[in-house]
Amino acid sequence: MRIGFNARLGVAGWGIAFAVPALVYIMLFQLYPILFSFYISLHDYDLLSDPVFVGFKHFANLASDRAFLASARITIFYVAYTIGPVLLLSFAIAWALTRVQLSRPYWQTLLFIPSVLPIVSVALVWKLMFNFPGPINATLRGLGFDPLPWLTYGAYAPWALVIMSWWHATSYYMIIFLAGFLSIPKDYYEAAAIDGASGLQVLRFVTLPAMRPTIALVLVLSTVNGLKTFAFQQIVTDGGPASATQIMTLLIYKTSFSYLDMGRASTYSVVLFIGIFAISLLQIWLMRDRHD
Amino acid sequence: MLKIRSAICSGVLSAAALIAAASTAFAVELTFWHHTYPPARTFIEKKAAEFTAQHPDITIRLHDDPHGDYEVKLLSAIAAGNAPDIVNVLDYLFPQYGKRGILAEVDLSAFGVKSAAALEALYQPKALSGLTIDGKILGVPEEFNTLALFINKAHFKEIGLDATDPATWPKSWNDLFSLASKLQKPDNSRVGFNWVWNLDPYWYAQQYWPILTQYGCEVVDASGKAAINSDACVKAFSETWKVLIDKKLGGPELATVNPVNALQDFSEGRQSMAIAGIWAPPLYSDAVKAEYVVAPLPQFDPANPKTLLNSYALAVTAGSKHKKEAFQFLSFLTTDSDGYLATTGYVTGRTGWADTKVAKETRGSAIFAEGQKHGSFVWRSPTWSEEGTAIKNAIEQFAQGVPVKQALDQAAADINSIRQR
Numbered sequence: 115m116r117i118g119f120n121a122r123l124g125v126a127g128w129g130i131a132f133a134v135p136a137l138v139y140i141m142l143f144q145l146y147p148i149l150f151s152f153y154i155s156l157h158d159y160d161l162l163s164d165p166v167f168v169g170f171k172h173f174a175n176l177a178s179d180r181a182f183l184a185s186a187r188i189t190i191f192y193v194a195y196t197i198g199p200v201l202l203l204s205f206a207i208a209w210a211l212t213r214v215q216l217s218r219p220y221w222q223t224l225l226f227i228p229s230v231l232p233i234v235s236v237a238l239v240w241k242l243m244f245n246f247p248g249p250i251n252a253t254l255r256g257l258g259f260d261p262l263p264w265l266t267y268g269a270y271a272p273w274a275l276v277i278m279s280w281w282h283a284t285s286y287y288m289i290i291f292l293a294g295f296l297s298i299p300k301d302y303y304e305a306a307a308i309d310g311a312s313g314l315q316v317l318r319f320v321t322l323p324a325m326r327p328t329i330a331l332v333l334v335l336s337t338v339n340g341l342k343t344f345a346f347q348q349i350v351t352d353g354g355p356a357s358a359t360q361i362m363t364l365l366i367y368k369t370s371f372s373y374l375d376m377g378r379a380s381t382y383s384v385v386l387f388i389g390i391f392a393i394s395l396l397q398i399w400l401m402r403d404r405h406d
Numbered sequence: 407m408l409k410i411r412s413a414i415c416s417g418v419l420s421a422a423a424l425i426a427a428a429s430t431a432f433a434v435e436l437t438f439w440h441h442t443y444p445p446a447r448t449f450i451e452k453k454a455a456e457f458t459a460q461h462p463d464i465t466i467r468l469h470d471d472p473h474g475d476y477e478v479k480l481l482s483a484i485a486a487g488n489a490p491d492i493v494n495v496l497d498y499l500f501p502q503y504g505k506r507g508i509l510a511e512v513d514l515s516a517f518g519v520k521s522a523a524a525l526e527a528l529y530q531p532k533a534l535s536g537l538t539i540d541g542k543i544l545g546v547p548e549e550f551n552t553l554a555l556f557i558n559k560a561h562f563k564e565i566g567l568d569a570t571d572p573a574t575w576p577k578s579w580n581d582l583f584s585l586a587s588k589l590q591k592p593d594n595s596r597v598g599f600n601w602v603w604n605l606d607p608y609w610y611a612q613q614y615w616p617i618l619t620q621y622g623c624e625v626v627d628a629s630g631k632a633a634i635n636s637d638a639c640v641k642a643f644s645e646t647w648k649v650l651i652d653k654k655l656g657g658p659e660l661a662t663v664n665p666v667n668a669l670q671d672f673s674e675g676r677q678s679m680a681i682a683g684i685w686a687p688p689l690y691s692d693a694v695k696a697e698y699v700v701a702p703l704p705q706f707d708p709a710n711p712k713t714l715l716n717s718y719a720l721a722v723t724a725g726s727k728h729k730k731e732a733f734q735f736l737s738f739l740t741t742d743s744d745g746y747l748a749t750t751g752y753v754t755g756r757t758g759w760a761d762t763k764v765a766k767e768t769r770g771s772a773i774f775a776e777g778q779k780h781g782s783f784v785w786r787s788p789t790w791s792e793e794g795t796a797i798k799n800a801i802e803q804f805a806q807g808v809p810v811k812q813a814l815d816q817a818a819a820d821i822n823s824i825r826q827r
Contacts, residue, residue: 160506161481161482161484161485162481162484162485162506162508163506175827180820180823241663245662245663246659246660247594263658263659265604265663266603266604266657266658266659266802266805266806267658267659267806268802268803268806269806351604352604352606354604354798354802355604355658355802355805355806356798356799356800356802356803356806357795357799368795371477371478371481371482372791372792372795373789373791373792374481374502
């Protein structure tokens with residue numbers, strides 16, 4: 115009895131001991147900055163002087179803040195046009211990989227490479243590729259089309275960034291989908307085959323329902339990552355031309371460190387945080403399993 | 407006897423320990439942050455070693471970061487209360503830094519003078535004006551620049567012109583565009599002239615500021631209201647920046663964008679003429695280094711020339727505990743104008759810099775010295791970065807076909823909104 119009692123105490127003690135460092139880390143580096151952002155959003159603060167309380171002034175100004183509204187529109191455009199193709203492509207490639215019997219690990223590794231490459235290098239390579247005299251325009255010329263000013267015209271630059279993101283993000287979500295596919299019991303497919311289900315019926319009634327939690331996860335992750343994206347826009351276009359690719363995170367960065375307006379930047383951050391939180395909850399709710 | 411020896415030994419050791427402790431207590435290490443430019447690092451380190459040889463109790467620790475990252479890191483350090491002693495700051499940031507009390511007023515005694523006027527006399531006229539806020543001189547130039555036109559004489563030769571003959575130099579913007587049209591290759595593998603595109607707002611400002619002043623355009627009027635959409639400004643941009651785009655002589659799609667070398671196309675022989683400073687040649691390829699000629703900046707009215715002044719300055723932070731020593735080092739460092747020019751290509755703006763042997767051996771120095779006389783600093787504002795971005799956006803808008811007036815109206819609205827905020 116005594117040994118059991120001590121063991122129970124020991125388990126709890128060790129549990130707390132192991133959890134404390136992680137909790138301290140989360141409090142210091144995640145919770146505190148979030149709360150501090152809320153606090154600063156209610157102040158005028160230039161990093162160098164003491165914060166001055168201004169209430170909800172920055173929030174009230176948002177409706178007439180042209181930079182914020184443009185940035186919100188650009189961010190929504192970017193996320194909307196990135197998620198759909200990335201989901202479809204990663205789903206299709208992962209499904210195709212489940213059909214590959216020969217050397218599947220090698221194909222997986224090859225297709226996963228874009229995700230493990232440093233994003234700065236990837237962005238610089240894409241920048242060179244989209245340059246006016248670059249290989250993409252050379253290909254267009256070779257096919258008889260006019261070259262396009264991909265990175266210097268507001269009509270094309272957002273699309274160039276969307277295309278880069280398709281390439282970069284697909285491989286990451288493909289691996290998640292692949293894990294989802296491989297976790298579906300083979301019995302389901304064998305039963306469907308015995309019942310004479312067509313390929314489309316198998317997809318509709320077996321694969322998609324079984325993949326619902328994975329699809330929900332990828333949808334939430336890709337939306338959150340899309341809303342938080344920064345590196346491509348900063349490195350490839352720095353938000354230009356004429357702010358046509360200035361997504362919310364880049365606007366927050368510039369407002370903070372170039373314009374020294376931490377109050378306004380924190381307000382943008384709070385709005386982005388609330389947006390991400392709400393969209394994630396909505397997606398999880400929409401994708402929930404209604405049979406539970 | 408043994409006791410006496412022991413006592414002497416202990417005494418000597420104690421004295422040595424005391425001296426060591428005292429010298430440690432009085433030793434000063436100055437932290438010096440600079441934007442990354444390898445020749446400058448070499449030069450500053452050499453001068454720091456010389457300074458320490460003269461003042462063994464003062465050492466200098468130099469740290470550099472690329473321009474852009476540098477400014478962000480510096481602000482973070484200042485905000486965190488870890489400001490370095492000496493900083494390298496672009497002139498347009500002085501109102502922003504000055505307003506917030508980040509920089510210390512220059513210690514005149516370190517420069518061996520007793521009044522601000524005497525300090526100003528050590529420099530070219532106007533050299534300190536861009537670094538003076540509310541009557542206080544907050545820094546000294548490390549670079550005191552103006553811009554001129556660089557010409558590739560081999561390209562000129564191909565169209566039958568001798569670029570070493572001043573008669574062939576473009577005097578007006580129309581002359582420049584006319585020459586650019588002749589120098590351009592049909593497949594655009596070479597352009598005659600182009601602006602620097604898609605870099606930070608200050609890069610744009612360096613190029614349009616002389617043009618705006620030549621046309622009598624003001625970014626903001628005397629009352630502080632935006633005037634960038636005035637008739638003079640619309641005319642200035644329409645007759646210069648826009649012409650180049652409309653005639654398909656240049657534009658963003660014909661420019662290689664490289665934040666590390668904004669002049670890459672000229673540097674590699676793909677552009678025949680470029681606007682740049684005396685600091686630019688170290689960036690050029692060997693082939694272009696052998697071929698460049700420096701000409702004065704084209705003018706709207708050649709009889710009444712107007713150019714840009716800019717300064718990457720050195721200052722001491724208000725929070726430094728070693729201001730006296732820091733200013734002593736700055737005085738020591740910037741006095742060596744010839745060393746700076748020979749090693750880094752920087753003009754310190756000291757009086758008579760252009761009259762030395764080193765300056766006379768530097769190509770174009772006389773043209774830069776003349777240009778300094780007709781220059782002015784970009785407009786002063788604590789919200790310059792945001793206002794500069796508004797004008798950059800306007801330029802990128804009309805480069806895409808938006809009418810110049812419409813783009814500048816938007817910039818003016820943005821500037822007014824920034825100032826009201």
